[in-house]
Amino acid sequence: MKIVITCKLPHEVIEPLQAKYDVVMWEKEGEPMERARLLHEIEEAHGLFTNVADQIDAELLEKATNLKVISTMAVGFDNIDVETAKQKGIVIGHTPGVLTEATADLTFALLMATGRRIVEGMDVLRQDEWKSWAPFFLTGQEIYGKTIGIIGMGRIGLGVARRAKGFSMNILYHNRSHNKEAEETLGATYCKLDDLLTQADYVVLLAPSTKDTYKMMGKEQFAKMKNSAIFINTSRGTNVDEEALYHALEAGDIYAAGLDVFDPEPISSSHPLLRLRNVTALPHIGSAAIETRLEMARLACENLVNGLEDKPLVHEVKA
Ligand SMILES: NC(=O)C1=CN([C@@H]2O[C@H](COP(=O)(O)OP(=O)(O)OC[C@H]3O[C@@H](n4cnc5c(N)ncnc54)[C@H](OP(=O)(O)O)[C@@H]3O)[C@@H](O)[C@H]2O)C=CC1
Numbered sequence: 001m002k003i004v005i006t007c008k009l010p011h012e013v014i015e016p017l018q019a020k021y022d023v024v025m026w027e028k029e030g031e032p033m034e035r036a037r038l039l040h041e042i043e044e045a046h047g048l049f050t051n052v053a054d055q056i057d058a059e060l061l062e063k064a065t066n067l068k069v070i071s072t073m074a075v076g077f078d079n080i081d082v083e084t085a086k087q088k089g090i091v092i093g094h095t096p097g098v099l100t101e102a103t104a105d106l107t108f109a110l111l112m113a114t115g116r117r118i119v120e121g122m123d124v125l126r127q128d129e130w131k132s133w134a135p136f137f138l139t140g141q142e143i144y145g146k147t148i149g150i151i152g153m154g155r156i157g158l159g160v161a162r163r164a165k166g167f168s169m170n171i172l173y174h175n176r177s178h179n180k181e182a183e184e185t186l187g188a189t190y191c192k193l194d195d196l197l198t199q200a201d202y203v204v205l206l207a208p209s210t211k212d213t214y215k216m217m218g219k220e221q222f223a224k225m226k227n228s229a230i231f232i233n234t235s236r237g238t239n240v241d242e243e244a245l246y247h248a249l250e251a252g253d254i255y256a257a258g259l260d261v262f263d264p265e266p267i268s269s270s271h272p273l274l275r276l277r278n279v280t281a282l283p284h285i286g287s288a289a290i291e292t293r294l295e296m297a298r299l300a301c302e303n304l305v306n307g308l309e310d311k312p313l314v315h316e317v318k319a
């Protein structure tokens, strides 16, 4: 059977696959497989190893006449046309859990960096703009003891809430349903979205990208936040109206934003958001810790092999 891998993986990860299958792997480090090549390779493929950078859409699935399994090295699967794949009897695997703590670390790091203007501080040094210690030079927002509002209290949201607890933060959250663990172990309080937005000093978005969450943070939502509040997004760029965010930041309706994700990705260096002093931006590196990425790759391989061998996947996308 033939496997197509759309990104360069370490030898130790693909060796077991090469022993059993005909493996085609994209070799360019840090770049996704060219679309034309993917559309060609998929015609004969039985298994597809993908990630958030590929669009696994109806056009591609139409050509994938032999495909049995799609395995994404990610927890989010919004880049995959799940409905069409399911109609064609293709199973889909993803990698929840193994990236939770690394992504929660990065989310909290981004919250701290944005609140305390860490990247601006480095820029000041690089540009020789540090004249003296001054009472209000590079002052930001406190973190310890403040209120955090987590939209999407799932695995990663809970990880962020545990970190926030260590900073004695008051924890609010909004989901479609209650998260008992967050309430019972961390004392988190369930809120309507509007209440969370008006009360939180830090609004952290961690809901998946779905039809319901598309641009869920827009003009109206940013207007409800405090002028001193900070918005952090480590979920998906599609969950935010980026133009509305830009205007809210520029007008001082909110204090700052920390962003790891954009729509589309990669974001261009000329994007208006990147020109704002009060934006701290990262290139979608939430889960980018070495051990985590190895675990994700191994789990995605296990899902792939199980799918090829008609065994239950370790983590199957059920949606
Ligand atoms: N920046 C990065 O590198 C990374 C980003 N991610 C992103 O983080 C997301 C979350 O991952 P993970 O925590 O594992 O996922 P989970 O499924 O565990 O958590 C998602 C949470 O969002 C809530 N939710 C879903 N729909 C809505 C809605 N319409 N309104 C409010 N809340 C909603 C769910 O609760 P309920 O069902 O009760 O509404 C659930 O608690 C991923 O889907 C991915 O997009 C993940 C990893 C790395």
Ligand SMILES: O=CC(=O)O
Residues within 6 Å of the ligand: 052, 073, 074, 075, 076, 077, 099, 286, 287
């Ligand atoms: O964005 C990354 C993911 O795992 O989802």
